[in-house]
Amino acid sequence: MQSKIWLSSPHMGGNEISYVNHAFETNWIAPLGPHVVGFERDIKDFLQTNKEVAALSSGTAAIHLALVMLGVSAGDEVICQSMTFSASANPILYQGATPVFVDSEPQTWNICPEETLRAIEDGIKRNKKPKAIIAVHLYGVPFQVDRLREISNHYNIPIIEDSAEALGSTYKGLQCGTFGDFGVLSFNGNKIITTSGGGALVCPSVEAKEKVVFYATQSRDPQPHYQHSHIGYNYRLSNVSAGIGRGQMEVLADRVAARRAMHEFYVDLFKDIHGVTVFSADESVSVPNYWLSSILIDADKTGGKTREDLRLFLDALQIESRPLWKPMHLQPIFASYSFFGSGVSEKLFEDGLCLPSGSNLSDEEKGRISAAITTFFSN
Ligand SMILES: *Cc1c(COP(=O)(O)O)cnc(C)c1O
Numbered sequence: 001m002q003s004k005i006w007l008s009s010p011h012m013g014g015n016e017i018s019y020v021n022h023a024f025e026t027n028w029i030a031p032l033g034p035h036v037v038g039f040e041r042d043i044k045d046f047l048q049t050n051k052e053v054a055a056l057s058s059g060t061a062a063i064h065l066a067l068v069m070l071g072v073s074a075g076d077e078v079i080c081q082s083m084t085f086s087a088s089a090n091p092i093l094y095q096g097a098t099p100v101f102v103d104s105e106p107q108t109w110n111i112c113p114e115e116t117l118r119a120i121e122d123g124i125k126r127n128k129k130p131k132a133i134i135a136v137h138l139y140g141v142p143f144q145v146d147r148l149r150e151i152s153n154h155y156n157i158p159i160i161e162d163s164a165e166a167l168g169s170t171y172k173g174l175q176c177g178t179f180g181d182f183g184v185l186s187f188n189g190n191k192i193i194t195t196s197g198g199g200a201l202v203c204p205s206v207e208a209k210e211k212v213v214f215y216a217t218q219s220r221d222p223q224p225h226y227q228h229s230h231i232g233y234n235y236r237l238s239n240v241s242a243g244i245g246r247g248q249m250e251v252l253a254d255r256v257a258a259r260r261a262m263h264e265f266y267v268d269l270f271k272d273i274h275g276v277t278v279f280s281a282d283e284s285v286s287v288p289n290y291w292l293s294s295i296l297i298d299a300d301k302t303g304g305k306t307r308e309d310l311r312l313f314l315d316a317l318q319i320e321s322r323p324l325w326k327p328m329h330l331q332p333i334f335a336s337y338s339f340f341g342s343g344v345s346e347k348l349f350e351d352g353l354c355l356p357s358g359s360n361l362s363d364e365e366k367g368r369i370s371a372a373i374t375t376f377f378s379n
Pocket of ligand 1: 057058059060061084085087088136162164165185186187188198199
C-alpha cells in the first residue's frame with residue numbers, strides 16, 4: 001500500500017537533538033533551565049518586538065492565562081471568532097465566562113469587524129460589555145488588524161491575538177503575535193514548527209510576563225514553605241521541549257518559505273480548474289505563512305463535485321485532507337451561546353477543504369497530489 005500523505009506533519013531541522021542531548025547531559029530535565037530562556041529569546045528576536053515571551057505547555061494554556069491576566073472571571077462575556085479551532089474558545093469556559101461568537105468576513109475568513117461592533121453594542125446595551133476579543137489568524141492569514149485595533153481602542157476592550165497558526169506571517173511588515181494585548185503561539189505537532197507540544201504567550205511588559213510565569217508555575221508566593229494566594233497552573237514549558245524548540249527556530253524561516261511554496265503549488269495546480277479558488281491573502285497588506293493551504297469548491301461550477309467528494313477521493317488514495325474548521329456556534333458544546341453573523345463561516349465550512357501543506361512533502365508526494373486532483377476534476 002502507498003504511504004499516507006499527511007495534512008501537516010512534524011519536520012525536524014537536525015539540530016533539535018543536540019539541544020535535547022545538552023539538556024540530558026546537564027540534567028536540566030525538570031521544568032525550566034537554559035533552553036527555556038534561550039527559546040524565549042529566540043522567539044522574541046524572531047518577532048522583532050519589545051514585548052516579552054513566556055514559553056508555556058501549549059497554545060491553549062497561553063489563551064487561558066491571557067484570560068486570567070485580563071481578569072476574565074465567572075459571568076463575564078468574551079467575544080470569540082466562531083470559525084476557529086475549539087482551543088480558541090474552550091478557555092473562556094474554564095474561567096466560567098460566556099463566549100459570544102462572531103462570524104467571519106469573506107476576505108480573510110477571520111473575525112468580521114462589523115459583526116464585532118454589533119456584538120459589543122449588544123453587550124453594552126445589556127450592561128455586559130465584553131471583557132476581551134479573541135481574534136484568530138486562520139491558516140496563517142492575518143485578520144483585519146488595523147480595523148480590529150480601532151474597535152478595541154474605541155471601546156477599550158483588549159484583544160487576545162490567537163496566532164497559533166500564524167508564526168512567521170506578517171501584517172504590514174510586522175510579525176503576527178505582536179498585535180494583541182496578548183499574543184498566543186502554539187508549537188503543537190501539526191503547527192509550522194513544533195516542540196512536540198508547547199506554546200507561548202507574548203506579553204506587553206516584563207511585569208506581565210513575570211505574572212504569567214508565576215501563574216504557570218503554581219502561583220507560589222515568595223515563602224520558604226509552599227504558600228498560595230492565587231489559583232495556580234502547571235503550564236510552563238519543559239527544558240527538554242524548549243530544546244526541540246531552539247532547533248526548530250533555526251529553520252523557521254525555511255519552514256515558512258516551504259509552506260508558501262506549497263500554496264504556490266496549489267495556485268498553479270488549480271489555475272485552470274473551474275469552480276475552485278485557492279484561499280489567498282492580499283499580499284500588499286499581509287504575507288501569510290500559509291500554514292495550511294485551503295480551497296473553496298463551488299459545486300455549481302464543478303458539475304456538482306463537492307468538497308466532500310474530493311475529500312473521499314483523496315482519502316481512498318491515502319492523501320489526507322480536511323474540511324475547514326467547523327464554526328464554534330455550530331458545535332454541540334457551544335450551540336447555546338449567542339452568535340453575531342450572516343452565514344459566512346457556515347458557507348466556508350460547507351465549501352472549504354484543507355490540503356496537504358507540510359514543509360516536508362517530497363516531489364514524489366506532490367506528484368501524487370497533483371495527479372489525484374487532476375484526475376478528480378477531469379472526469
Ligand atoms: C493549535 C491551535 C490552538 C491551540 O494550541 P495547542 O498548542 O494545540 O494547545 C489554538 N488556536 C488555534 C487557532 C490553533 O490552531
